[in-house]
Amino acid sequence: MLKLSNETKVGVLTVLGITLLVLGFNLLKGKSLFSHNKTIYAVYQQVNGLQPANAVQVNGLVVGNVANLEVMDKDASRILVAITITKKIEIPRNSVARISSDLLGTKTVQLDLGNAGEYLKSGDTIYAAVDGSMTDALKEQLNPLVKKLEGTLSNIDSVLMSVNAILDTTAKGNLQDAIRNLNSTMRNFTHTSASLNSMLDPDNGNIQKTFNNLAAVTGNLKDNNAKITGILDNAQKATDALAKGNIDKTLQQLQQTATNLNQTIAKLNNTDGTAGLLLNDKKVYNNLQYSLGNLNKLLEDLRVNPKRYVHFSLFGKKDKTKPLPSDSIAVQ
Structure with a gap:
């Protein structure tokens, strides 16, 4: 059996290790040596x-x-x-x-x-x-909104500056007074609402009572409908009678009477007639007044000295003539 030395084994292992290292590096980079x-x-x-x-x-x-x-x-x-x-x-x-x-x-x-x-x-x-990128897309979408927001904030800042300029010490006092008046108005409105609720009470409210009275009146009218119809018929008959009567003739006679009266008053105002002279001529009035005075004296003398005008005496003695009361008063 072939025996390998330690040096050979180390060399083979080194070559295999380098080969695996290269293959692994290429695989990590997405490369393949076998395709x-x-x-x-x-x-x-x-x-x-x-x-x-x-x-x-x-x-x-x-x-x-x-x-x-x-x-x-x-x-x-x-x-x-x-x-x-x-x-x-x-x-x-x-x-x-x-x-x-x-x-x-x-x-x-x-x-x-x-x-x-x-x-x-x-x-x-x-x-x-x-x-x-998504960031670029968001920027493109947000840029107009950012510009609008900047314009809105600028307008808000201007409005706040204007409000601060308006709300000086006097304006703030006026605003507080207005708020107090508004509170008073709201209280009055509350009272008014309570009164209105009381009026609208379905049991004891004034409006309900008014409707009840109106219902009673309409009920009475309904119950007396026949009487009202009779009254209207009588009124119709009266107006028909007046329409059929001699109203025109009566009015003409009244007009003629007024004309005659005006003529009579004109004659009285005129100095040509006797009545006019009596009413309008002062001399005639004075003469008449003088004649009436003399007539009064004559009547008074006749009352006081009746024997002056009628002589009747059994013994032939004349009575003494008495002065008139008016003459004695005039002498005094």
């Missing part, structure tokens, strides 16, 4: 945190992984990404390798297959594109 994979390249200006071994997908199916990322320029303006395709698929030349991320931030390379008739071979370069 015929295809490597294509894409040039990006921004990789958004893409790392080696990130998955490469076509329509959601993992078809490979990212093999390596290298900087092509000193300013890192271009980054070369090596993509290993492990599945046996054909990639049209006008396809696009697009870097995208999911909600958790995991980066993947999505291959959007084109419709060209020629296909990429190992070592060819594919068109590159980068999707915006």
Whole structure:
């Protein structure tokens, strides 16, 4: 039996260890030494945190992984990404390798297959594109809201400054007075509401009593409907009788009487007639007054000295003439 030395055993183990180390390193990088994979390249200006071994997908199916990322320029303006395709698929030349991320931030390379008739071979370069991250999308959505919020806060600040300017010591005192008046108004409103509730009480409220009285009145009217109808009939008959009567003739006679009365009053006011002279001529009035005075004296003398006018004596002696009371009064 062949015997191996310790040195040989150590050498074989070292070779096996190095081989396993290389295989494990390549497996971690997504490479396989026992398969015929295809490597294509894409040039990006921004990789958004893409790392080696990130998955490469076509329509959601993992078809490979990212093999390596290298900087092509000193300013890192271009980054070369090596993509290993492990599945046996054909990639049209006008396809696009697009870097995208999911909600958790995991980066993947999505291959959007084109419709060209020629296909990429190992070592060819594919068109590159980068999707915006969720953060960028949120920024795009939030930027208008942030601007509106800034404008709103500015307006609120202006309003608060205006309110502070308005609410000086006098205005604050007026506002306190207004609040006190409002409290008083609310109390009055409470009392008014209580009074209204009392009025609207279905048992003892004034409104209910009013409705009850109204119902009683309407009931009385209903009960006396026949009497009211008779009264209305009598009124109708009276108006018919007045309408059929000689009202026009009576009015004409009354008008004629008023005319005659006006003529009589006009004659009395006129000085041509006797009655007019008596009423309007002062001389006639004075003469009449004088005649009446003399007539009164004559009657008074006849009463006092009747024998002056009728002489009758058995002995032929004359009585002495007595003065009139009016004349004696005038002499005194």
